[in-house]
Amino acid sequence: MNDEADREPARDPQDLARLLVSREQAGDAEGMVALYEPDAILDIGGGQLARGRDAIRAFYAELVAAGQRFELGDQRPAIVNGDLALTSTRLRNGTVTVEIAHRQGDGTWLWAIDQPSILP
Helix, strand or coil, X not given: CCCHHHCCCCXXXXXXXXXXXXXXXXXXXXXXXXXXXXXXXXXXXXXXXEEHHHHHHHHHHHXXXXXXXXXXXXXXXXXXXXXXXXXXXXXXCCCEEEEEEEECCCCCEEEEEEEEEEEC
16 A cells, blocks of 8 residues: 555545555555655644644654554544535544545545544
8 A cells, every 4th residue: 555556535425434544544645745746735733833744744653653543533524615614523532634625627636634632
């Protein structure tokens, strides 16, 4: 799964969370990064933002190396407005994630903004 050509694209904004979790569980940090637009922003906690794929790659590579394991939570239905979608998931511990996805020219979806924890 480490070859980008073999990775399943997100054909619906709802696919992004599932793909992120499955790639993280497989230790595929590069595949995780491929779910983000080149200039995406990821809130990495502590008031810090990872801006762009290089910074997001560094964050996820460290997370995967540390053995962190994601679980797919209760995904809320995406709210789609044209080429933008608001996605959100409530995890078992009560944490809520919120993301903005953007439809690409080929019809697939990538995250532009990701805030993985808005509620403790």
